[in-house]
Amino acid sequence: MISLSTYRREWFSSIRADLLSGIVVALALIPEAIGFSVIAGVDPKVGLFASFAIACVSAITGGRPGMISAATAATAVLMVTLVKEHGLQYLFAATLLMGLLQILAGLARLGRVMRFVSKSVMTGFVNALAILIFMAQLPELIGVPVATYVMIAAGLAIIYLFPYVTKAIPSPLVAIVVLTGLSIGFGMDLRTVGDLGELPSSLPIFALPQVPLTFETLQIIFPYSAALAAVGLLESLLTARIVDDMTDTTSSKSQECIGQGASNIASGLIGGMGGCAMIGQSVINISSGGRGRLSTFVAGTFLLFLILVLDDVVKIIPMAALVAVMIMVSIGTFSWRSIPDLRRNPLPSSIVMLATVITVVATHDLSLGVLAGVLLSGIFFAGKVAKLxxxxxxxxxxxxxxxxxxxxxxxxxxxxxxxxxxxxxxxxxxxxxxxxxxxxxxxxxxxxxxxxxxxxxxxxxxxxxxxxxxxxxxxxxxxxxxxxxxxxxxxxxx
CATH class of the missing domain: 3.30.750.24 (STAS domain)
Structure with a gap:
């Protein structure tokens, strides 16, 4: 149980840095949330409202300060069939049950299973995610005007060089503002956030899913809810460990399970989809100076402010600016040290890391990659102990x-x-x-x-x-x- 003094410190120890980093994350969340809505086959507002609810509630109830949770691709791909065969209301019901299952997992202290995930699996998970983040930017890099590449290069230059001038303002935020100004000033014909889809124009409405409260409904949604809960917790707990390492702090994994569950219940009640922690946005937050719960809360609330009040401004942000931020995230996420370590580490450890990367990249499923890595780790460990x-x-x-x-x-x-x-x-x-x-x-x-x-x-x-x-x-x-x-x-x- 977190003490009141600790909880207060997690909210207010770095207010200025948390506010600025939360703004950066909110901007990066918009294209992601819209893109994940498209993957799930739902309206963009479903992903945007979900990201708002999950970020705000997880900031209050989660166990890992500074970690960003929202709508994600890992959960979106599991919703496609449910939405297609049964409709949107069943997705909301499945999201509520997903949250309930995650709370039960937290109360059962299932977060402790993370100790069975080896360092090699963690490294493979991080590297695979970095590759997937970069691959997700490819549609914005192929068949585009030359000006797009120039803008992305300029954005990366600002991101990496501006900290030498001052670290008071997060360089990704500066890059987004400068590139948007250049795009408007020179009248560049570039793809913008507005091209991704229509942004919502009104506040989300609190409502229970309109589905029959029958055993048949439970039979329909339970398999999806169980899969969503498992994948969501797996990605969230792995991301929490990564943020622990980045900040040299510890966090409550069981409380994070409960926080994720409460977040998804809130999302389902306002017409949002299920989600979980996002390593890319979490890295942006940490890299921009965000360490406390306030940064996550600001990311969620400012996201809602952007799409409802500043929607005309958001629509003109060039995608090149956001691509530059995500490329920075990809580069920063990848464990470059793991490449020379392939020769230095024991062969089984290297095989586990590579198997995790290959499985995730081939299937685009983080849970399958981690499962493959954990199974291989177990087999190699058993073989090693047997030889003793x-x-x-x-x-x-x-x-x-x-x-x-x-x-x-x-x-x-x-x-x-x-x-x-x-x-x-x-x-x-x-x-x-x-x-x-x-x-x-x-x-x-x-x-x-x-x-x-x-x-x-x-x-x-x-x-x-x-x-x-x-x-x-x-x-x-x-x-x-x-x-x-x-x-x-x-x-x-x-």
């Missing part, structure tokens, strides 16, 4: 008793080597299995020990298992068969 296992043995002077000393972890990946380490045909009268320096982790380990003991007994060799620790002994008592077989044979003999 070994068995040593000594034979008594009379040749009738062999002692096997087992070291390491016995689990599903090491059971084959465990069984192969014993000579069941050796002409001895008794064997002792000393597992005092080993640990049985799962049912597969218990089954392997069963198999070894029973094989020895079939060869009329007495077996004694010693040194079981408390956890391993508990598993043996519950699941092992060799003790039960031994007990039944003893009873039959009597």
């Amino acid at each position: 296992f070994h068995v040593r043995s000594t034979l008594s002077e009379d040749g009738g008793h062999r002692i096997y000393r087992i070291d390491g972890e016995i689990f599903f990946a090491s059971t084959e080597g465990f069984i192969a380490a014993f000579d069941f045909a050796e002409p001895v009268k008794a064997v002792t299995l000393d597992v005092s320096r080993a640990h049985l982790w799962d049912i597969s380990a218990v089954g392997a020990l069963d198999q070894v003991v029973l094989k020895f007994r079939r060869h009329n060799i007495l077996v004694d298992v010693i040194g079981l620790n408390e956890a391993s002994s508990s598993m043996i008592d519950r699941y092992a068969l060799h003790d039960k077989e031994h007990a039944s044979l003893s009873a039959a003999a009597h």
